[in-house]
Amino acid sequence: MLERSGDKSGKDSEKVSLLKGDIKKAEFKNGVKENTLNDVCDINKEHTNDSRGSNKGGPCKGKDNSKIRFNIGENWKTGDNVSTKEYVFLPPRREHMCTSNLEYLINGGHGAILNIENTKINHSFLGDVLLAAKMEAEDIKSKVTNNDNGSAICRAMKYSFADIGDIIRGRDLWEKNGDAKRLQENLKKIFGHINESLKKTLNGNDKYTGDGTDYKQLRKDWWEANRNQVWNAMKCSLKDMSCDVRGVPLDDYIPQGLRWMTEWAEWYCKEQSLLYGELVTNCAGCMNKNKDGGKECWKTDGKCEKCKAACKKYTTEIQKWENQWNKIKEKYEELYEQAQRSSPGTGFNDGRPDYQQVVYFFKELQEATGDTKPATIVTSNPTITPYSTPAGYIHQELPNVGCNTQTEFCDKKNGVAEENINYTFKNPPKEYDEACACRPPQPAEEVGADHPDDEPRPDESPRAGGPATGSKDAENDDSSDVEED
Numbered sequence: 001m002l003e004r005s006g007d008k009s010g011k012d013s014e015k016v017s018l019l020k021g022d023i024k025k026a027e028f029k030n031g032v033k034e035n036t037l038n039d040v041c042d043i044n045k046e047h048t049n050d051s052r053g054s055n056k057g058g059p060c061k062g063k064d065n066s067k068i069r070f071n072i073g074e075n076w077k078t079g080d081n082v083s084t085k086e087y088v089f090l091p092p093r094r095e096h097m098c099t100s101n102l103e104y105l106i107n108g109g110h111g112a113i114l115n116i117e118n119t120k121i122n123h124s125f126l127g128d129v130l131l132a133a134k135m136e137a138e139d140i141k142s143k144v145t146n147n148d149n150g151s152a153i154c155r156a157m158k159y160s161f162a163d164i165g166d167i168i169r170g171r172d173l174w175e176k177n178g179d180a181k182r183l184q185e186n187l188k189k190i191f192g193h194i195n196e197s198l199k200k201t202l203n204g205n206d207k208y209t210g211d212g213t214d215y216k217q218l219r220k221d222w223w224e225a226n227r228n229q230v231w232n233a234m235k236c237s238l239k240d241m242s243c244d245v246r247g248v249p250l251d252d253y254i255p256q257g258l259r260w261m262t263e264w265a266e267w268y269c270k271e272q273s274l275l276y277g278e279l280v281t282n283c284a285g286c287m288n289k290n291k292d293g294g295k296e297c298w299k300t301d302g303k304c305e306k307c308k309a310a311c312k313k314y315t316t317e318i319q320k321w322e323n324q325w326n327k328i329k330e331k332y333e334e335l336y337e338q339a340q341r342s343s344p345g346t347g348f349n350d351g352r353p354d355y356q357q358v359v360y361f362f363k364e365l366q367e368a369t370g371d372t373k374p375a376t377i378v379t380s381n382p383t384i385t386p387y388s389t390p391a392g393y394i395h396q397e398l399p400n401v402g403c404n405t406q407t408e409f410c411d412k413k414n415g416v417a418e419e420n421i422n423y424t425f426k427n428p429p430k431e432y433d434e435a436c437a438c439r440p441p442q443p444a445e446e447v448g449a450d451h452p453d454d455e456p457r458p459d460e461s462p463r464a465g466g467p468a469t470g471s472k473d474a475e476n477d478d479s480s481d482v483e484e485d
Contacts, residue, residue, distance in 0.1 A: 017225035018201055019194070019218075021126030023047075028127065029112035030054060040229065041236035043131050049124060050101040051110040057101055059135040064096035070143045070156070072270045073317070076324065087331035088173055088257050088354075089264055089324055093156060094163050095174070098136040101128050102167075103179050106186045113190060118197035125190055126226055129168070130233040136160050137234035154243035157234055158251045159263055164230060165252035168223045170216050173256050173354060191215040194222070227252065255358045258393070261328055265394045265409065268321045269402035272424065275314045276404035279432060282310035286435040295434040304438040311436035315427050322425040325409075332390040339363040340374040362387075405429060 023037045031046040031054040050057035068074050069092045076089035105113050105128060116124050140156045166172040167183065174180050195218055199206050208218045231248045251259060285303030289296045297304045335355070339362035366372050369385040386392035391409035394401060401407065406424045413420040421430045428436040 017221065018198060019122065019222045019225040021123045021226055021229070023123065023127050023130065023229075025120060025123040026127040027116050027120045027124050029115065030057075037127075040130055040134070040233045043127065043134055043233065045101075045131065045135075047127050048101055048131055049105055049113040049116070049128060051104045051107040051112060057104060059098035059101045059132040060139055061100045063098055063100055064139070064143075067143065069093050069096040070140075070145070072267070072274060074267075076264060076267070078324075082173055082176070087327045088260060089328070090174055091159070091260055091263050091267070093140075093159060093263070094260075097160060097163065098139050099132050099164075099167065099179075099183060102132055102186065103183045106189060111189075114193060118193065118200060121190070121193050121197055122222075125194065126229065129164070129226070130229060133161070133164055133230045133233040134236050136164070137237040141237050150241045150243070153241070154245075155263075155266070157243065158245075158249045159259060161231055161234055161249060162251040162254070162259055163256065165223050165227060166256050169219050170214055171256070171354070171357065173260075187219065188214060191218055191222070194218070223252075255354055255361050257354045257358055258361070261332070261390065262394055262397050264324070264328070265401055266398060268325075269404075269407075269424070271317065271321070272406065273402060273404040275317055276406070276429065279307075279310050279314050279429070283307035283432065283435045286438075287431075297435055297438065298441045299438050300441065304435075307435050308438040311428055311432065311438075314429075318425060318427055322427075325425065329390050332393070335359055336362050336388065337374045339366055340372055 023040060023043070024035070026035055026037070026047070028035060028047050029049050030051065031048045035047070037043065037047060045058040046054045048054055048057065052061070071092070074092045076091065077095065078086075078089050082088050082090050105111065105125075113121065113124060113128075137157050137160070140160065141153055144153045144156055163172065168187070170184065170187065172180065172184075175184060192213070192215065195206075195208055195211075195215060198208075198218075208215065211217045228248050235243070283306075286297035286301075286307040289301075289303075297307065299305075335358050339359045342359065342363065365385075365387050369387065371385045371388055386396035389410070394409050401409075403424050406422055406426055406429050408420055408422045409424055410420055411423045411425070412418060420426075
């Protein structure tokens with residue numbers, strides 16, 4: 001990066017990218033008249049070139065008006081708004097990110113940032129990026145609940161930090177939405193001006209010849225030069241808490257589709273945990289029947305109907321997530337094997353923006369773990385790594401994923417043939433098969449079906465004021481006051 005944008009005046013250890021912005025040198029046409037910024041945490045919506053102006057604009061303006069981006073159970077979209085629609089699902093967090101000021105830096109004939117002198121446009125653009133990052137973090141902190149001692153807020157902040165990086169670098173998967181399209185068009189124009197400024201600084205030497213009108217390499221280098229400042233802007237909102245990150249998070253080096261998969265698992269588990277809790281509550285009466293997992297909770301019992309309704313809701317909602325998981329899983333396995341079969345440096349013309357990035361990422365993982373041969377090639381000592389499957393990847397990256405009881409994404413125990421009773425999509429969950437069945441009473445199990453009450457059963461002594469010793473009823477009476485762990 002420094003070879004293309006570095007200041008050659010200093011020693012190697014002192015070289016700094018000319019793309020590194022300085023907010024003290026920024027100019028804001030639609031906000032404050034005079035820039036007195038010295039600290040990134042002092043940035044506010046007055047420090048902007050938003051074409052709507054500081055009073056009518058702001059990064060979060062028009063975003064998440066319904067306050068749903070962190071709602072448990074909110075639908076993860078796919079389809080025409082997502083580039084890789086058949087296997088990538090859009091986090092509501094990303095859908096409603098606070099990037100409105102960046103989307104309106106240029107709006108039709110209004111584009112104050114393009115009128116800023118070339119020597120200041122890089123610094124001024126950084127100002128709006130830092131404003132968006134800071135306000136995004138504040139929005140996350142104000143809306144995330146069920147916070148797990150701050151870890152949920154920190155994860156969301158790191159996800160958004162990395163997504164800002166993908167937006168800047170021009171590889172955001174949510175590229176077909178109207179706001180996202182406008183933002184990308186703005187960035188192309190702005191980086192065109194930044195490139196002109198850089199050429200003048202380098203005495204006409206164009207280090208980005210051949211970069212095209214998208215300026216992908218320039219944008220990648222810009223992000224690398226300024227990512228630490230973006231994270232510092234996000235940390236301003238933390239104040240009394242710490243995300244326990246040594247330096248800047250590395251999440252932006254992980255392909256967006258893989259990050260979203262991990263985030264998807266986290267939010268699936270949040271809903272699964274709630275649904276499982278409802279199952280426990282509404283099936284408690286059934287589960288206590290005969291202390292046998294609801295085996296004698298008959299359809300004629302009111303407790304059975306209450307349990308059945310909870311089971312139906314659990315099944316319906318979990319099935320929606322499982323259908324998405326099957327698509328995610330299929331594509332992960334395809335790309336992972338593609339990486340095993342490819343040679344280093346192989347190009348892929350798949351048409352999907354993240355295809356080559358994910359394959360390259362997998363290739364590096366495989367080289368590091370020794371998992372370089374596809375499963376279809378028989379080997380005497382196959383290499384097994386956590387990253388060989390999407391389930392393993394999730395558990396490696398997010399060990400405490402948050403599901404209730406059914407906590408494992410592997411449908412086979414230890415990844416082999418035996419069914420995994422802890423499979424997170426097992427439906428109904430283990431121990432609830434009988435209670436959720438809510439069956440009509442079975443003839444052989446009906447009291448007195450073969451032996452009327454006035455005749456003793458062959459295995460019982462005549463009743464004398466209570467159940468006979470050794471009878472099934474006696475066993476039930478003996479254990480009726482004992483709670484099962």
